[in-house]
Amino acid sequence: MEQQLEAILADHPRKREELIxxxxxxxxxxxxxxxxxxxxxxxxxxxxxSRVYGVATFYAQFRFTPMGKKHTMVCRGTACHVNGAExxxxxxxxxxxxxxxxxxxxxxxxxxxxxxxxxxxxxxCLMINNKVxxxxxxxxxxELYKNGGE
Amino acid sequence: MVQxxxxxxxxxxxxxxxxxxxxxxxxxIMVGTATCGRSAGSxxxxxxxxxxxxxxxxxxxxxxxxxTGACYAEPLVYIIKPDQPAIxxxxxxxxxxxxxxxxxxxxxxxxxxxxxxxxxxxxxxGIPDLFSTPVFEPQARRALNRCGFIDPTSLEHxxxxxxxxxxxxxxxxxxxxxxxxxxNAGLRGRGGAGFPTWRKWRFCRDAPSDQKYLICxxxxxxxxxxxxxxxxxxxxxxxxxxxxxxxxxxxASIGYIYCRAEYPLALERLRGAIKQAKEHGLLGDNILDSxxxxxxxxxxxxxxxxxxxxxxxxxxIEGKRGMPTPRPPFPAVSxxxxxxxIINNVESLADVGLILQNGSDWFAEYGTEKSKGTKTIxxxxxxxxTGLVEVPLGITLRELVFDIGGGAPDGKAFKAVQxxxxxxxxxxxxxxxxxxxxxxxNAAGTIMGSGGVVVMDERTCMVDFARYFLDxxxxxxxxxxxxxxxxxxxxxxxxxxICAGNGRPGDIEMLxxxxxxxxxxxxxxxxxxxxxxxxxxxxxFRDEYEAHIHEKRCPAGxxxxxxxYYINNDLCVGCTLCAQNCSTSAITGEFKGPxxxxxxxxxxxxxxxxxxxKKANAVEIISPSLxx
Ligand SMILES: Cc1cc2nc3c(=O)[nH]c(=O)nc-3n(C[C@H](O)[C@H](O)[C@H](O)COP(=O)(O)O)c2cc1C
Ligand code: FES
Numbered sequence: 001m002e003q004q005l006e007a008i009l010a011d012h013p014r015k016r017e018e019l020i021x022x023x024x025x026x027x028x029x030x031x032x033x034x035x036x037x038x039x040x041x042x043x044x045x046x047x048x049x050s051r052v053y054g055v056a057t058f059y060a061q062f063r064f065t066p067m068g069k070k071h072t073m074v075c076r077g078t079a080c081h082v083n084g085a086e087x088x089x090x091x092x093x094x095x096x097x098x099x100x101x102x103x104x105x106x107x108x109x110x111x112x113x114x115x116x117x118x119x120x121x122x123x124x125c126l127m128i129n130n131k132v133x134x135x136x137x138x139x140x141x142x143e144l145y146k147n148g149g150e
Numbered sequence: 151m152v153q154x155x156x157x158x159x160x161x162x163x164x165x166x167x168x169x170x171x172x173x174x175x176x177x178x179i180m181v182g183t184a185t186c187g188r189s190a191g192s193x194x195x196x197x198x199x200x201x202x203x204x205x206x207x208x209x210x211x212x213x214x215x216x217x218t219g220a221c222y223a224e225p226l227v228y229i230i231k232p233d234q235p236a237i238x239x240x241x242x243x244x245x246x247x248x249x250x251x252x253x254x255x256x257x258x259x260x261x262x263x264x265x266x267x268x269x270x271x272x273x274x275x276g277i278p279d280l281f282s283t284p285v286f287e288p289q290a291r292r293a294l295n296r297c298g299f300i301d302p303t304s305l306e307h308x309x310x311x312x313x314x315x316x317x318x319x320x321x322x323x324x325x326x327x328x329x330x331x332x333x334n335a336g337l338r339g340r341g342g343a344g345f346p347t348w349r350k351w352r353f354c355r356d357a358p359s360d361q362k363y364l365i366c367x368x369x370x371x372x373x374x375x376x377x378x379x380x381x382x383x384x385x386x387x388x389x390x391x392x393x394x395x396x397x398x399x400x401x402a403s404i405g406y407i408y409c410r411a412e413y414p415l416a417l418e419r420l421r422g423a424i425k426q427a428k429e430h431g432l433l434g435d436n437i438l439d440s441x442x443x444x445x446x447x448x449x450x451x452x453x454x455x456x457x458x459x460x461x462x463x464x465x466x467i468e469g470k471r472g473m474p475t476p477r478p479p480f481p482a483v484s485x486x487x488x489x490x491x492i493i494n495n496v497e498s499l500a501d502v503g504l505i506l507q508n509g510s511d512w513f514a515e516y517g518t519e520k521s522k523g524t525k526t527i528x529x530x531x532x533x534x535x536t537g538l539v540e541v542p543l544g545i546t547l548r549e550l551v552f553d554i555g556g557g558a559p560d561g562k563a564f565k566a567v568q569x570x571x572x573x574x575x576x577x578x579x580x581x582x583x584x585x586x587x588x589x590x591x592n593a594a595g596t597i598m599g600s601g602g603v604v605v606m607d608e609r610t611c612m613v614d615f616a617r618y619f620l621d622x623x624x625x626x627x628x629x630x631x632x633x634x635x636x637x638x639x640x641x642x643x644x645x646x647x648i649c650a651g652n653g654r655p656g657d658i659e660m661l662x663x664x665x666x667x668x669x670x671x672x673x674x675x676x677x678x679x680x681x682x683x684x685x686x687x688x689x690x691f692r693d694e695y696e697a698h699i700h701e702k703r704c705p706a707g708x709x710x711x712x713x714x715y716y717i718n719n720d721l722c723v724g725c726t727l728c729a730q731n732c733s734t735s736a737i738t739g740e741f742k743g744p745x746x747x748x749x750x751x752x753x754x755x756x757x758x759x760x761x762x763x764k765k766a767n768a769v770e771i772i773s774p775s776l777x778x
Binding site for chain 2: 015016017018019020021023024054055058059060061062075076077078079080081082083084087090091094114115116117118119120121122123125130132133134137138139
């Protein structure tokens with residue numbers, strides 16, 4: 001872990017405005033913000049750890065538990081809502097056996113909601129590892145996750 | 151440094167190349183690969199087209215374009231044969247792609263039934279002219295005029311279509327005259343509030359400072375809207391051009407683009423465009439020998455709606471929690487790091503480029519007395535032709551929803567339309583003749599917002615819809631001021647109770663009183679507008695609230711606690727589809743026999759309702775619930 005983290009940090013000046021980009025890059029590397037990394041970021045930027053956590057917990061993007069191999073994001077935007085997103089989310093939860101914000105024990109799947117994917121004209125949508133699945137139905141969700149989502 | 155004359159050479163070359171692209175006798179194939187197209191599978195279609203043309207050994211140009219806005223028909227493919235108009239094919243699949251090549255390019259049969267229209271010179275029998283179809287005819291495509299028609303990764307395509315002539319024009323007339331042009335055009339901010347752009351700029355230009363900043367607000371926080379995304383993905387240089395002009399007018403040498411991280415493709419397009427602009431001397435020091443320096447940095451948002459608000463956005467760029475601060479001081483005087491800062495929306499900036507390219511008179515040709523120009527609108531929800539459109543300000547909501555949008559799908563009845571996202575309000579059928587302009591929408595209790603328009607039909611419950619927005623506002627409230635933090639929570643709690651069948655007499659009045667208090671007492675625009683969806687739905691759909699509270703009935707048949715699904719055995723054909731799909735095994739019945747739902751087991755997931763064959767239509771929604 002040390003090395004990648006150091007490489008990320010070395011790329012940024014020790015300035016407050018670099019904090020969010022650093023957090024974003026660290027999360028992109030590890031899929032979440034590990035406790036040890038948070039400490040290191042605080043040390044590097046010269047900020048109290050509480051402030052680093054303060055910023056990280058403010059923004060919806062940051063998470064403190066690892067992501068599953070397959071990360072599902074169900075859109076909860078207005079267009080998706082009007083087209084039944086709530087039932088889609090329930091079905092995904094049912095299929096994966098986890099709730100929004102959780103990761104399966106085997107780290108295969110994690111599930112989050114997102115404010116809007118931007119494919120609103122093809123609502124309801126969800127995204128699995130950055131691939132958008134549009135015009136979802138309950139049966140399409142079942143299809144997507146059968147055989148463990150292969 | 152690149153001299154102006156070098157740039158003019160580049161422009162001439164780009165135009166010559168564009169000309170030869172269209173006249174070298176080779177067919178052109180374009181595929182819409184913006185996020186919407188990709189969601190519908192356009193990259194697979196692109197691969198299939200490439201494979202088919204290679205196999206058939208067809209010498210042609212194939213490139214990716216942005217979104218024309220006809221998202222309902224994605225994936226879209228455009229084929230232009232020499233001396234023929236372009237044919238736009240909709241709903242193209244990887245299977246259809248090779249057939250299009252075989253049939254149109256090789257055998258000259260254009261397969262009209264797969265086409266939604268043509269554009270360019272000439273007509274093709276059996277295919278309508280795209281811009282004369284009901285979806286496109288009422289539109290005025292200006293900010294979107296290149297979107298979907300040029301390769302967004304090509305600076306040359308942009309240059310060949312008037313690109314960066316606004317910058318050279320601005321340098322020729324000087325900053326004061328630029329502000330004057332924008333003033334004469336009557337441009338008002340496209341990000342929400344509709345503040346006159348020139349006036350903000352004036353404050354900032356007149357503020358004495360050694361450093362000023364321009365920020366492009368590409369946070370597009372309205373969930374359900376994607377106008378800015380389409381523009382950034384389909385025509386990124388247009389936004390950069392607007393920024394250069396704005397920076398020049400303000401005397402700002404540094405620009406930021408604050409773009410939401412959920413838009414990876416828009417970010418990629420922007421990074422590519424910035425790189426090209428730098429290489430050709432359109433960004434950097436002493437741009438085209440004008441003496442003006444301008445540098446652009448990208449900041450990725452981290453998923454907070456409130457960061458669309460100006461002071462919160464500034465805090466976020468500074469690396470802090472994105473919490474708003476009281477104004478004054480206004481950012482135009484004291485913004486980023488205490489320096490004069492202007493924040494403009496993506497579309498406002500694209501409009502600035504157009505105004506400089508074509509003149510203020512041209513811009514003001516469209517629009518109303520107080521709202522000039524055109525507006526891009528994301529038309530979504532329960533409407534047939536979902537997508538992105540651009541209309542003259544002043545068009546009515548009815549034209550937007552029915553003429554362009556085609557009304558509600560599946561023969562359902564239209565109920566309401568929401569504009570302005572979480573800050574806006576819901577407009578009923580009786581007010582559909584309201585013109586889409588800043589002031590008329592305000593008078594009807596809603597706002598223009600950034601251009602999201604969500605259509606609802608008879609199956610949308612207005613109480614649930616208000617609950618949805620309050621849930622959003624409550625989650626997104628930054629927590630700094632009490633009226634917003636606790637007020638939205640209270641509103642949400644009451645709405646949840648009503649939807650769950652636990653509403654009490656007096657709840658409506660309580661919602662109204664609380665709503666007014668939150669609007670009056672909140673620190674920033676988020677709280678000041680968060681009650682709007684509740685207040686307008688009460689104003690126009692009070693009977694739905696009353697039915698929920700007093701009769702435990704959801705008239706739209708949407709609130710799960712208040713409905714039951716029921717199989718009408720006079721209509722049931724005994725196909726067993728519902729029983730097969732029911733995940734809780736609540737449905738019993740034999741093949742060709744009657745079917746029954748055990749109400750104690752049913753979770754109201756509604757899958758039986760959706761799978762029941764249309765010709766039978768045996769599953770009914772009953773409210774109040776049979777369980778009560
Ligand atoms: C809670 C909140 C969210 C906002 N979100 C956005 C947004 O996503 N995009 C945007 O351009 N403006 C947004 N605005 C409006 C901006 O604060 C600002 O008015 C706008 O960017 C100014 O640009 P304009 O004058 O070009 O419209 C938001 C305002 C509030 C209060
Ligand atoms: S509302 Fe779901 S993609 Fe925008």
